[in-house]
Amino acid sequence: MVKVISIANRKGGVGKTTTAVNIATAMAAIGKNVLILDMDPQGNATTSLGINKNKCLFSTYDLMISNCKIEDAIIKTDIKKFDILPSAPALAAAEIELSDVDKREYILKNALNTLDNKYDYVLIDCPPSLNLITLNALVSSDSVIVPLQSEFLALEGLADLVKNINTIKRNFNPKLEI
Ligand SMILES: Nc1ncnc2c1ncn2[C@@H]1O[C@H](COP(=O)(O)OP(=O)(O)O)[C@@H](O)[C@H]1O
Ligand SMILES: [Mg+2]
Numbered sequence: 001m002v003k004v005i006s007i008a009n010r011k012g013g014v015g016k017t018t019t020a021v022n023i024a025t026a027m028a029a030i031g032k033n034v035l036i037l038d039m040d041p042q043g044n045a046t047t048s049l050g051i052n053k054n055k056c057l058f059s060t061y062d063l064m065i066s067n068c069k070i071e072d073a074i075i076k077t078d079i080k081k082f083d084i085l086p087s088a089p090a091l092a093a094a095e096i097e098l099s100d101v102d103k104r105e106y107i108l109k110n111a112l113n114t115l116d117n118k119y120d121y122v123l124i125d126c127p128p129s130l131n132l133i134t135l136n137a138l139v140s141s142d143s144v145i146v147p148l149q150s151e152f153l154a155l156e157g158l159a160d161l162v163k164n165i166n167t168i169k170r171n172f173n174p175k176l177e178i
Contacts, residue, residue, distance in 0.1 A: 012128035038087035059088035
């Protein structure tokens with residue numbers, strides 16, 4: 001059974017992308033099949049893996065907006081057993097474009113359900129906000145890792161995030177664990 005893990009925090013620069021890429025690399029190194037979904041329009045995970053986000057045929061934007069098949073958008077990285085679904089700057093507009101779409105919280109979950117058991121782990125690198133993209137990630141996940149800096153003001157953001165995660169647990173995804 002595939003395990004889906006989101007890496008989320010509404011603050012930027014706290015190590016989400018670094019954590020996602022390094023955990024995925026470590027998992028691939030011990031023989032697990034891993035997929036990263038780059039859900040941040042900035043595309044730092046995509047760039048970190050040496051992929052030009054402006055030259056990808058499909059991206060997480062197409063997955064969210066145009067019913068693109070997930071297998072068509074997945075790219076192999078140079079690391080064995082490690083694939084990525086790249087991001088594109090257009091993803092920043094997805095929330096607005098999806099504003100009148102029915103069941104828009106479940107788009108990513110439905111796409112991941114078509115993956116069969118090709119991967120042991122799917123890691124979702126979330127954008128630095130609690131928007132519809134992050135909601136889709138958390139609705140799709142078994143668990144969420146929250147990287148944060150050990151400073152006082154980081155706790156304010158964390159309290160909000162925990163509240164949000166609990167709301168998502170209640171309304172959309174009871175199995176979600178921090
Ligand atoms: N565990 C860590 N210790 C020190 N620096 C880190 C750590 N994780 C990430 N960084 C650095 O912090 C910066 C922001 O990391 P990044 O992964 O891009 O954060 P985010 O995805 O949350 O915006 C980068 O320069 C990265 O190299
Ligand atoms: Mg990032």
